[in-house]
Amino acid sequence: MRKYESESNGQLVQVICNQCKKELKLENGYLKEGCFSADFVFGYFSDRDALRHRFDLCEDCYNKLIAGFQVPVEEISENELL
Numbered sequence: 315m316r317k318y319e320s321e322s323n324g325q326l327v328q329v330i331c332n333q334c335k336k337e338l339k340l341e342n343g344y345l346k347e348g349c350f351s352a353d354f355v356f357g358y359f360s361d362r363d364a365l366r367h368r369f370d371l372c373e374d375c376y377n378k379l380i381a382g383f384q385v386p387v388e389e390i391s392e393n394e395l396l
């Protein structure tokens with residue numbers, strides 16, 4: 315879950331892991347630790363027709379989530395981070 319200073323000033327002021335409520339480290343509006351962010355709009359053929367879901371997970375909770383996958387995540391090394 316993300317909180318911004320205000321609607322007019324978009325500076326990020328708080329990121330909390332939705333799973334465990336851990337507050338992630340921020341410096342001047344930038345995340346200083348790993349965070350998995352999801353922002354997804356469900357399509358017409360889903361049970362959540364046109365609903366948007368957003369959440370953030372700390373790295374520990376992300377690791378626990380993917381550890382339960384029957385098929386592992388695809389892992390690709392990126393040379394540059396945006």
Ligand SMILES: [Zn+2]
Nearest residue numbers: 331334372375
């Ligand atoms: Zn967490």
